[in-house]
Amino acid sequence: MASPTAVRHLPFTILLVALSLLSVSAMVPHDRHRQEGDRVRFLPGQLRSPAVSQFSGYVTVNEHNGRALFYWFFEAQTSPAQKPLVLWLNGGPGCSSVGYGAASELGPLLVNSNGTGLELNKFAWNKEANLLFLESPVGVGFSYTNTSSDLDNLDDRFVAKDTYTFLVNWFSRFPQYKSHDFYISGESYAGHYVPQLAEVVYEHNKHLEANQQIHLKGFIVGNAETDDYYDYTGIVEFAWSHSVISDQFYERVKNVCDFKLSPTSTECGHVMDLLYHTYNEIDIYNVYAPKCNTDGSALSSSSSSSDRSAVEKEAKNKSKRRLRMYSGYDPCYSNYIEAYFNRMDVQKSLHANTSGRIKDRTWSLCSDPIFDFYDMEVFSVLPIYSKLIKAGLRIWVYSGDVDGRVPVIGSRYWVDALGLPIKSQWQPWYLKNQVAGRYVEYEGLTMATVRGAGHTVPQDKPAEALVLIKSFLSDTQLPAKNN
Template sequence: MHCLLRTLAAMAALFHLTFSAIVKHEVKSLPGWDLPLPSRQYSGYLPVDAATKHYRFLHYWVSESMSNPATDPVVLWLTGGPGCSSMAGYFLEMGPILMNTSTSDVQLLANPYTWNQNATLIFLESPAGVGFSYSTNKADYITNDTMTAEDNFRFLVNFFAAYPEYATNDFYISGESYAGIYIPTLAEVIRTSKSNINLKGLLVGNGCVGNKVGGCGDSEQSVPIKIKFVYGHGLISEGIFSELQDRCGLKLNEIGVYCKEMLETVDVRTNFINVYDIYAPCIQSDSDIFWTAATEHVRRLRDLGFTECGAPGGLLKYMNQPDVRAAIHVESAAELGDWKFCAKLNYTGNVDSLLGVYPDLIAKYRVLIYSGDVDACVPYTGSEEWTSGLGYDFGVGWRPWDVNGRPVGYVTEYKANGFTFATLRGAGHQVPLYKPMESLAMFQRFLANVPL
């Protein structure tokens, strides 16, 4: 509580932010990193709710461009969940400093494929209650898609006021998974506002497109999309798939006892896989690809040597070290509690579908939808289905794209303002984690407005 009182006392200054004030957020060094920082780093809190008597404080981390920060693009990164921390993006995917995932010990490594080679990255922990972000009122931890978009917009307004040197640079919003909802809802607030945010484009990785459509949530299509995906990857037989299709019609929201039994059969066949990477040598102990896992089967797989997937233990240890929290200017564990990879939020997904929003966004901004093709959580097949279903004419349809002459995925380009759907072969749910070189090439080409 002491930290909250101190923060409230500083509110007057925080709402009149200047660059000189945010110099206090500069990260001078990081425990466990003995080299000079790869570029200027800033970490701290910005308030997002000046209109009430309580305040939400969102934690951000800026990793400035290594090239020309005065003119290079500024890119916001949002991790999904809802409830998962964007620090995962920094330390596991595209940040300049990575956590070694092959050990439970703390070990920091330089990332040769960091996305801040030619762009300034903002990693934002959102909404309040995620990571180090917090509120002075517990009622704020009951939230939804609309409120999250509004808070993210307020953050950006305050951020560019605090860092005016970035305000005129090209700006992009990026992220993955449930951020497929965060990104376009934020972009729509920007589009319809009178702000001067210089938004140019969106990058959505393995993203949801609504809670009632596509491959996420409890949409009518989500289970059929995943059934088709596991069948296409040889995880269920032709006979099981045909029987589901013929006798149940894959309309699995209105099924009888027989079809439920068929789905349980699929569950038994697939509950050993990691939903985020079907070829990973680990299992999800609480697997909910479609249904509750058969716990006896999971225990048997553990006995056979399968390990449990999850956040690297080293990252959890590191983010909760007192000296690390002090270095990045966040509240202590005594005041805020432990940092968690994903928080359990009281969150309502109140955006049913974004299919009606995308045409306005595509008309004004460049949009890249990309998918790792071995992700069973949000399968690429669902993203291909909804992107093609928008009805735009093809520019170039489903061609290979390459990096250094080696094919790394497939791309479909539409004639509508460069709207693009791309896959990355062998990548799971967090594409930059699985394919760092390829995802960097994709990112840089998109910012440069060069076709894949």
């Protein structure tokens, strides 16, 4: 099933290549001398040992508009010259990969529980790969533009083009990684970003000499927004099957909502708002986790909580009628994450907010303006999956199975809709002789669940997440009980 909106998406890569191929490839001269200038010697609150090889700073993606994206890069803990390069993207749209992915999920340095410093993550993904985190799109976190109209033009195409330009220019600064196997990863609304970026890289590579290509090998996404029809069907069925809504309300939603339509009806918008309201006293991102009960300060400092994003943000976003909520996850840690990255000594150490370019706003986990004005025009990225599976890319999809925001139910629906032949049947995988989740292998795609994890798998189940990324990168099956 492909909607008219999905069909409209398909030709853009051809146009994108035609418009940007030559200009991007010649935009920035080799500037490896800037690499060492981006090295982060030490961060406030960081333990002196063990050493962490890290870099951060800005990469210009549009010189004319003064648009630059902020990155944070960690070399692999061992043998970085032999390890692949993995780009991680958080969703939202408008949430920070620095604050979420790097500092609270899978990076080697996690902000501690009071925001005063950093602690070592023993399940960091840079045990298996060189890790690159990007604050995208422009306007998220420390990324900035000197041209305010850029923020009016944000959509999936804009983000894919900017991220590709970032990669080309980042490789100019870090040419030693240009020949490495490259993988793209991310979660939630990055379920749009990741495959669309992979498609852009794939299309560009077809027009480049081998030594100019990005060595894209595949991508992996978690709890990924992918196809509106299946994703929203999953939200409703998960809420019913987990006793969040009544039988009567479930029937009402089914009667008034046709998620194949974009935009949906006003009546559907109303009942979905009511559905989101039912999560006010539990956590939609992990329905079995304790609810964050504070005095409200966490909500005021970050917009990523389920309460506010489901109600206040949707009230401002009715015209889009896709009933979005932030892809961020906020189990009471927004305050200390934001406190840490708003410290001037931290920003100075990270080479962030140079020349006070974002002095008119504080750093936040998620950006209200980006979420409010982002044009979510792409209904489905399933056509891209079909295309890139045929191209031979390695593609994995994983889902924490207690996430109500992008439930595994919807993901199973859209994976099934791809119509791929099954290579190995649904079966458990294990960690320490306990079932860690289940997986099924198709011809061209692997889907895995993580038992007891919510929306942010590397945070909820870090050991299991490390096993996932190791298996993905090594192209091996998830472990059986005796492994």
